[in-house]
Amino acid sequence: MNSRLRAKALFIAAVVAWISSAAWGQHPGKTGPKYDKANEVKITGVIEEVRELPGEFEGTHLVVKTETKTVLVHVAPSEFLKEIDTSFNKGDQVVVVGAKAPGAPEEEILAREITDGNNTATLRDDKGIPIWAGWKPSKSAGK
Numbered sequence: 001m002n003s004r005l006r007a008k009a010l011f012i013a014a015v016v017a018w019i020s021s022a023a024w025g026q027h028p029g030k031t032g033p034k035y036d037k038a039n040e041v042k043i044t045g046v047i048e049e050v051r052e053l054p055g056e057f058e059g060t061h062l063v064v065k066t067e068t069k070t071v072l073v074h075v076a077p078s079e080f081l082k083e084i085d086t087s088f089n090k091g092d093q094v095v096v097v098g099a100k101a102p103g104a105p106e107e108e109i110l111a112r113e114i115t116d117g118n119n120t121a122t123l124r125d126d127k128g129i130p131i132w133a134g135w136k137p138s139k140s141a142g143k
Contacts, residue, residue, distance in 0.1 A: 033074075035110050035128025039100040043071055043109065047092045052078055062088055062114075064096060072108045074101065076123050080132040086121045088114070099128060 045066035053061055060081055062073040073096050081087065088094070095115040101108035112124040124130050 033101050033103075033110060035099045035112070035124060035130075036102060037099065037126075037128055039102075040097065040112070041100060041109065042095065042097050044093070044095045045071070047088055047090050047094060050088055050090060060088070062094070062096075064094060069107055071096075072104075072106065073098065073114070074108065074110045075114065076111075076130065076132055077135075080135055081121075083135075084121070086119075088116060092116050098124075 043064065043066050045064040047062050048065045048070065049063040051061040051063065053059060059077040060075040062075060064071045064073050075081065075088070093116075096109060096111050097113040098109040098111040101110050110124075110128070112122070112128060114121045114123065122131065
């Protein structure tokens with residue numbers, strides 16, 4: 001009887017582990033800090049620097065100089081931007097719509113939309129969910 005109970009417990013543990021791993025696989029992965037629509041702002045400025053940052057929230061970031069301050073703009077994963085044929089250059093005049101990054105030590109914005117001339121890159125939906133959530137690089141992206 002004890003071995004039946006043990007086998008049942010192992011079976012239940014295996015099912016829970018399997019379900020948990022399946023649910024984990026459906027999450028979009030690390031998409032950066034949470035976007036808060038209530039903290040949405042719009043800035044206009046000139047790109048002073050384009051940064052490719054490694055680490056937990058890797059990707060392309062822009063340093064944008066407005067009339068009154070310098071803002072770090074979190075854009076998107078670099079490979080994703082390449083895949084959607086979007087790039088930014090130092091000296092470009094941009095309009096950024098995004099939310100202030102929660103808990104950031106300096107002025108930082110999570111970009112939802114960036115307009116560069118006549119081109120607008122939409123990076124998050126109206127709820128702030130990154131459009132790259134669940135995205136996987138194409139096989140040709142690394143070539």
